[in-house]
Amino acid sequence: VAQPRVSVDAMGGDHGPAAAVEGALLASRELGIRAALVGPQDVLRAEIRRLGAGAELVDVVDAPEVVGMGEKLSRSTLKRRSSIQVAVELVRDGHADAFFSAGNTAACWTIAKVVLGTLPEVDRPALAAVVPNRKGRAVLLDVGANAVCRPRHLEEFAIMGSAYARGVLHVESPRVGLMSVGEEDSKGNELVREAHEVLRGSRLNFVGNVEGHDIFRGDVDVVVMDGFTGNVVLKTCETLAEFIIELVREEVEKDTRGRLGEWLLMPALRTARRRSDPAEIGGAPLLGVRGCCVIGHGRSRAQAVRNGIRAAAEFHTSGVNVAIAAEARALGLARETAGA
Amino acid sequence: VAQPRVSVDAMGGDHGPAAAVEGALLASRELGIRAALVGPQDVLRAEIRRLGAGAELVDVVDAPEVVGMGEKLSRSTLKRRSSIQVAVELVRDGHADAFFSAGNTAACWTIAKVVLGTLPEVDRPALAAVVPNRKGRAVLLDVGANAVCRPRHLEEFAIMGSAYARGVLHVESPRVGLMSVGEEDSKGNELVREAHEVLRGSRLNFVGNVEGHDIFRGDVDVVVMDGFTGNVVLKTCETLAEFIIELVREEVEKDTRGRLGEWLLMPALRTARRRSDPAEIGGAPLLGVRGCCVIGHGRSRAQAVRNGIRAAAEFHTSGVNVAIAAEARALGLARETAGA
Numbered sequence: 001v002a003q004p005r006v007s008v009d010a011m012g013g014d015h016g017p018a019a020a021v022e023g024a025l026l027a028s029r030e031l032g033i034r035a036a037l038v039g040p041q042d043v044l045r046a047e048i049r050r051l052g053a054g055a056e057l058v059d060v061v062d063a064p065e066v067v068g069m070g071e072k073l074s075r076s077t078l079k080r081r082s083s084i085q086v087a088v089e090l091v092r093d094g095h096a097d098a099f100f101s102a103g104n105t106a107a108c109w110t111i112a113k114v115v116l117g118t119l120p121e122v123d124r125p126a127l128a129a130v131v132p133n134r135k136g137r138a139v140l141l142d143v144g145a146n147a148v149c150r151p152r153h154l155e156e157f158a159i160m161g162s163a164y165a166r167g168v169l170h171v172e173s174p175r176v177g178l179m180s181v182g183e184e185d186s187k188g189n190e191l192v193r194e195a196h197e198v199l200r201g202s203r204l205n206f207v208g209n210v211e212g213h214d215i216f217r218g219d220v221d222v223v224v225m226d227g228f229t230g231n232v233v234l235k236t237c238e239t240l241a242e243f244i245i246e247l248v249r250e251e252v253e254k255d256t257r258g259r260l261g262e263w264l265l266m267p268a269l270r271t272a273r274r275r276s277d278p279a280e281i282g283g284a285p286l287l288g289v290r291g292c293c294v295i296g297h298g299r300s301r302a303q304a305v306r307n308g309i310r311a312a313a314e315f316h317t318s319g320v321n322v323a324i325a326a327e328a329r330a331l332g333l334a335r336e337t338a339g340a
Numbered sequence: 341v342a343q344p345r346v347s348v349d350a351m352g353g354d355h356g357p358a359a360a361v362e363g364a365l366l367a368s369r370e371l372g373i374r375a376a377l378v379g380p381q382d383v384l385r386a387e388i389r390r391l392g393a394g395a396e397l398v399d400v401v402d403a404p405e406v407v408g409m410g411e412k413l414s415r416s417t418l419k420r421r422s423s424i425q426v427a428v429e430l431v432r433d434g435h436a437d438a439f440f441s442a443g444n445t446a447a448c449w450t451i452a453k454v455v456l457g458t459l460p461e462v463d464r465p466a467l468a469a470v471v472p473n474r475k476g477r478a479v480l481l482d483v484g485a486n487a488v489c490r491p492r493h494l495e496e497f498a499i500m501g502s503a504y505a506r507g508v509l510h511v512e513s514p515r516v517g518l519m520s521v522g523e524e525d526s527k528g529n530e531l532v533r534e535a536h537e538v539l540r541g542s543r544l545n546f547v548g549n550v551e552g553h554d555i556f557r558g559d560v561d562v563v564v565m566d567g568f569t570g571n572v573v574l575k576t577c578e579t580l581a582e583f584i585i586e587l588v589r590e591e592v593e594k595d596t597r598g599r600l601g602e603w604l605l606m607p608a609l610r611t612a613r614r615r616s617d618p619a620e621i622g623g624a625p626l627l628g629v630r631g632c633c634v635i636g637h638g639r640s641r642a643q644a645v646r647n648g649i650r651a652a653a654e655f656h657t658s659g660v661n662v663a664i665a666a667e668a669r670a671l672g673l674a675r676e677t678a679g680a
Binding site: 106133134144147148179180181182189190192211212213214215216217225227228231232234236237238240241243245246247248250251267268269271272275 | 579583609
């Protein structure tokens with residue numbers, strides 16, 4: 001079987017082409033995944049030379065322009081021959097099997113939707129985060145693409161998240177939870193109440209409402225919520241994780257016993273941080289578009305880019321999109337029958 | 341000046357009367373705050389004796405019944421002479437200045453609202469969490485009481501959170517942020533867009549929209565959001581903090597160098613955990629009711645109960661409710677003038 005080929009936006013992310021090129025070389029050497037690096041070709045070839053690599057390990061595809069990390073999207077963004085645009089087109093035209101970028105999330109998401117289109121019967125593609133928990137990993141979605149959702153969108157998210165958990169995380173029958181709040185006098189909002197009914201009637205392994213506590217406990221594989229809540233939760237978690245590791249360091253530096261402890265503990269702190277860092281897991285898959293797109297964290301370094309390229313390749317080989325399309329079609333038929 | 345007197349639901353929390361009684365004794369001995377412990381008096385007196393304390397340090401007020409931690413609220417809950425009910429009535433009748441419980445949050449919240457009523461011109465009382473950040477502490481609200489909000493409610497939350505940050509956290513001009521998402525193609529939901537306009541026109545020190553990243557960065561003192569988002573975020577943070585400290589331990593236990601490091605680092609890990617633990621800060625004030633109520637985390641031990649009693653006393657002496665009432669009246673007049 002031919003190894004999948006991943007198109008990589010080499011200009012995205014806080015560490016720019018250095019991290020992207022090195023990550024692509026790691027993916028090639030360590031995983032046998034061939035990357036097509038997309039960006040201004042002079043810049044990329046110079047970077048490849050700087051790293052002492054031969055041209056046989058990666059391909060370079062020229063794209064003269066770049067979408068900045070903090071850049072606000074406008075109509076002109078979508079008209080440019082940016083590295084994101086060209087890399088996504090490689091997937092559309094069959095020259096690559098999957099796409100990875102650590103760049104501007106909103107730009108990746110919008111360009112992917114426009115260039116690739118959505119899978120049939122899918123209304124709302126969603127960005128999914130794969131997070132570590134006590135027993136393995138869980139898929140949270142939507143984490144940013146759809147701030148305003150209806151119950152039928154949450155049902156789509158559940159179907160897509162389940163397909164991803166089954167295909168890529170190898171969970172046989174993914175347990176799906178619906179994010180809500182536990183206070184008895186509120187019981188979530190209208191969206192949650194209606195989505196609960198819809199999910200209960202679905203073919204999914206729906207385990208009911210869950211709360212914030214449950215994300216990291218490991219008793220649920222897919223957590224579904226609107227993109228507003230998901231985005232706030234994901235960003236809060238990223239910063240809290242950094243903050244706690246910082247607090248540990250700070251406390252440690254206060255006395256000699258602690259300083260000695262820190263030296264001894266450094267590898268463990270580093271590993272713990274890596275294990276709790278979503279960036280290290282390999283990025284967020286964009287589910288529901290006609291193609292396999294994974295968006296990495298802006299702070300991704302070479303190792304995280306390598307993992308993101310692997311995640312994009314696994315997304316392709318797992319057949320997740322075939323499963324989503326089949327489930328979405330079944331759902332569409334069921335809705336038609338029900339006259340919904 | 342007489343020290344404030346705090347009524348304490350001595351039956352709430354995972355550690356029951358043992359933690360509550362010991363916490364009340366600590367508050368009395370270390371802070372000079374007198375507590376009225378409320379619960380079945382035989383149980384409480386036995387606990388006081390067991391701890392070798394004299395009757396002069398705390399008062400005991402009998403309440404025969406208890407609301408369980410996981411108990412669902414019903415109409416009968418509110419008719420019982422529960423420890424929560426009796427303790428809140430002590431505040432209503434002027435026998436106590438403030439109330440603390442580590443018990444059933446929904447029960448505390450509902451009973452406080454029914455027994456004490458809301459402050460004039462306040463539509464929606466809110467539960468506020470006080471969380472640590474890089475530069476001190478921040479107030480997040482609402483974290484659970486109001487799952488569905490309108491822009492005018494978020495404005496009330498902002499007013500109440502500012503008054504609390506000024507009165508209790510001693511921030512002169514609290515910076516208020518509105519929780520939103522950063523993706524350009526969504527820019528939050530309708531609630532956020534409308535609330536942004538309302539807050540921009542207010543007398544508050546409104547610094548604009550913030551994102552999940554900003555909670556722990558320390559550049560904002562009050563973060564306002566609907567109670568659904570707030571509740572999910574708070575519960576997620578609590579579990580993530582535990583999870584990360586656990587990861588550090590796990591990594592540490594993998595080798596001898598790490599084990600030695602762990603022994604040396606133990607005090608720092610404990611302090612970091614305490615510093616990142618909302619329970620340790622002293623609980624969540626319920627803002628907008630006619631009285632000072634603080635709800636602690638269910639897992640509060642004696643030290644956390646002591647801190648919660650202190651937070652309740654500070655809530656009283658700070659004059660926060662006088663400030664909220666004045667601001668709410670000004671807001672009410674402004675709304676009337678505007679014909680809103």
